Amino acid sequence: MNLFDLTGKTALITGGTHGLGMAIANGLASAGAELVITDITQDKLDTAIGQYGEKGYKATPYLFDVTDETAAEKAVERIVEKHGKIDILVNNAGIIMRQMAVDMKVSDFRKVIDVDLVGPFVMSKLVARDMIRRKSGKIINMCSMMSELGRDNVSAYAAAKGGLKMLTRNLATEWARHNIQVNGIGPGYFATSQTEPIRVDGHPFNEFIINRTPEGRWGQPDELAGTAIYLASEASNFVNGQVVYVDGGILATIGKPAGE
Template sequence: MELFSLKNKNALITGGTHGLGMAMAEALAIAGAKLIITGTTPQKMEDALAYYHSKGYDAKGYLFDVTDENEAAKYVDLITEEAGGIHILVNNAGIIKRESALTMPVSDFRKVIDVDLVGPFIMSQLVVKQMIERNEGKIINICSMMSELGRNSVSAYAAAKGGLKMLTRNLATEWAKHNIQVNGIGPGYFATSQTEPIRVDGNPFNEFIISRTPAGRWGNPEDLGGAAVFLASRASDFVNGQIIYVDGGILATIGKPSNED
């Protein structure tokens, strides 16, 4: 469907070498986009590019730290020169450090904020300049359930993702006049290599997620693809400052008693 086509569009996905970032990148590629992947680990980049190329996707990779504004500026210029422009930016790179707010070192708190919040600001500020020149562009920030909810041991992550939600709305407010749509995706709990050890029968957290999610299951990485393509395409040209929560309904309900089906 032409409305959702990304043909002749270049999509830059930070952290697109693995996990949910890779799943969203693949969805954009299937819709016709040329992929520009960033990461910080050479082996993960090599493996990701090998996978993309095996599927026949047009994909290039660049290794740099999105929190280093000088390095990021250098690579955005290089990518723009080599690819011919960046039409879609997906700010996906992120980290999490799990520790009680009572004992978490301030250095760890700052690191999470730097990667999960400052990084998207740096990349958006750099890339939007060319989008303004074209009077067209899409920026997608990857938020989280923790953009809305608190949870034990993730104070830094929740602070960063809550901030990213509001950054999304503020950038949308500033840049909508340039025909640039800034929106977000808030993934729920997904079946990835990181969650594999706890997605087993009898694990309390596995049972909690399944019972807490109205859909009754963990999300599959490909479940994010539709939202990513929608927000990257012309179909979302009048959508600004919104966070689409792909969570199986978690945020729609307060849950249910254990004696209810």
């Protein structure tokens, strides 16, 4: 089990104030990591830090926008100065705009790309500098089912997540010589507060996901924790440039098999 021990490690999770980002942060903390949590909203940070504290996890908040390179650079410098190092970076902060491509404003398309693709590049570049110096580091990019599949209404999001998959592979290629592993997690469809309105019985999308997923259900956020711990720990030291899809089997099949 020492392979999965994160005691003494500092983990920076962008957007780790709610949803899947918080689930991953909780998992890393349960394995011993000290948390550094970022967001662009102070209220969300305050609430999240309180929730981590209730569980006995050490978590420090930082307020900045990952797409603002100047602000992000100053924040990373403060984090390294205060915590000594950043061992693990989870690029989780992201947005989605659901709109048909023909109706989408170019400015909105660019905003999604900026947050979901440029943001991870900015943070990886800044954090990797010290990782390269120390010859050690783990970077985890939050990819998506849309890194592989298309769907109505999410052209910008899918473009960004497809790009993030390839950014993951390229950064892994560049930084492997420095003992840095860059991998991704591709979540399937999870039961979060954001998906609650469409997870009611009878909702067409709820029925679609249940029927499309071989396990026949939505994932629970804490089911991402094990994959995150694995990719952040010594257990994955020779795993690089990969995206691990935690999707209940969606990508393995053209559809959920008919009844027993």
